[in-house]
Amino acid sequence: MTPGARIAAAIEVLDRVLSGTRAEVALTNWGRANRFAGSGDRSAIRDHVFAALRCRRSFAALGGAETGRGLMLGALRAAGTDPATLFTGEGHAPPAPAAHEAGRAPDTLEALDCPDWLAPPLRAALGPDFAPVMVALQHRAPVFLRVNLARIDRASVIARLATEDIEARPHPLASSALEVTSGERRIQTSTAYAEGLVELQDASSQAVVEALPLTDGQRVLDYCAGGGGKTLAMAARARLRLEAHDAYPGRMRDLPVRAKRAGVQVRLTEAPRGPYDLVLTDVPCSGSGSWRRDPEGKWALTPDRLAALQAIQALVMDRAAALVAPKGVLAYATCSLLREENEARVAGFLSRQEGWLPTLQRRFTPLDGGDGFFLALLTRC
Numbered sequence: 420m421t422p423g424a425r426i427a428a429a430i431e432v433l434d435r436v437l438s439g440t441r442a443e444v445a446l447t448n449w450g451r452a453n454r455f456a457g458s459g460d461r462s463a464i465r466d467h468v469f470a471a472l473r474c475r476r477s478f479a480a481l482g483g484a485e486t487g488r489g490l491m492l493g494a495l496r497a498a499g500t501d502p503a504t505l506f507t508g509e510g511h512a513p514p515a516p517a518a519h520e521a522g523r524a525p526d527t528l529e530a531l532d533c534p535d536w537l538a539p540p541l542r543a544a545l546g547p548d549f550a551p552v553m554v555a556l557q558h559r560a561p562v563f564l565r566v567n568l569a570r571i572d573r574a575s576v577i578a579r580l581a582t583e584d585i586e587a588r589p590h591p592l593a594s595s596a597l598e599v600t601s602g603e604r605r606i607q608t609s610t611a612y613a614e615g616l617v618e619l620q621d622a623s624s625q626a627v628v629e630a631l632p633l634t635d636g637q638r639v640l641d642y643c644a645g646g647g648g649k650t651l652a653m654a655a656r657a658r659l660r661l662e663a664h665d666a667y668p669g670r671m672r673d674l675p676v677r678a679k680r681a682g683v684q685v686r687l688t689e690a691p692r693g694p695y696d697l698v699l700t701d702v703p704c705s706g707s708g709s710w711r712r713d714p715e716g717k718w719a720l721t722p723d724r725l726a727a728l729q730a731i732q733a734l735v736m737d738r739a740a741a742l743v744a745p746k747g748v749l750a751y752a753t754c755s756l757l758r759e760e761n762e763a764r765v766a767g768f769l770s771r772q773e774g775w776l777p778t779l780q781r782r783f784t785p786l787d788g789g790d791g792f793f794l795a796l797l798t799r800c
Contacts, residue, residue: 423512429467433487480525593625615680623789647674654683694744708791
């Protein structure tokens with residue numbers, strides 16, 4: 420496919436996304452309907468689509484319309500490329516830009532790709548980092564690996580990966596973290612991945628697990644395990660009696676296979692029975708810290724949805740707290756940047772529950788290199 424044809428395909432996918440189809444679904448459906456497209460074409464189209472979704476407001480302003488065509492016109496103008504060089508109307512390229520598609524310079528919040536209603540709470544949470552964080556969220560997230568330090572060290576993994584044309588370097592956020600600088604599409608077919616020596620996991624997510632007070636012999640529960648990334652990261656840190664739970668057990672269906680590959684034992688449970696020495700609650704949240712990876716979430720979030728999430732977070736904390744042993748720890752984590760989901764939820768918990776001592780609160784933002792995350796540790800007195 421020519422560059423112009425790839426842009427035309429991205430326009431088609433974006434129009435489907437803007438009409439309500441999830442981006443992954445729209446991309447899959449396009450690929451099935453256009454089997455002539457090679458892997459390079461599909462990858463380029465995917466990059467166009469997600470770049471446009473991360474910068475939806477600014478590209479729409481620059482492109483003159485919040486449509487697939489408008490977003491791609493805006494993307495080229497943002498990159499300093501004259502759209503007329505690719506919007507030629509020749510072959511499968513989109514038609515040339517019309518006079519009414521000249522676009523305009525985005526205003527302040529448009530330029531930061533920030534929804535108007537989210538600007539005040541994000542400013543309150545981030546302070547002077549507000550604009551730099553929003554700029555960081557406009558760009559593609561790095562690819563990180565977690566080294567299974569129970570089985571191998573970072574230097575040895577870096578050497579193993581290099582033999583399969585995957586380049587990686589240590590990242591300072593966590594002792595297990597590697598940032599992949601080249602060959603990321605080869606990771607899941609690499610021998611290091613197949614042997615459980617590495618897992619794909621954001622560096623901030625790894626730093627959250629590294630901050631947990633884990634020691635050999637503890638009984639530990641991952642209460643909102645999801646796919647089990649943090650479960651496996653905990654298992655690599657200490658010899659634990661580890662259990663995983665999720666309100667939707669189907670999310671954990673791959674965890675037993677991944678645990679076996681990593682050489683660890685994890686028990687799945689639908690009905691946790693305490694007491695546990697540590698309970699991790701990585702609660703459902705807005706995902707505002709990971710909008711680089713899920714840009715659709717930024718535009719789909721509403722005040723009502725945010726309020727509903729806060730209610731869920733409070734409920735999860737209260738239920739999980741009942742499972743914590745005396746002197747045990749409740750770990751509360753989100754991938755959110757918002758105080759409403761972080762510090763406010765901890766304060767609300769402490770006002771409802773007696774006998775808990777806050778021992779740590781830490782916030783990560785994309786300026787640290789990984790996704791935005793929040794962690795609070797609460798010890799039962």
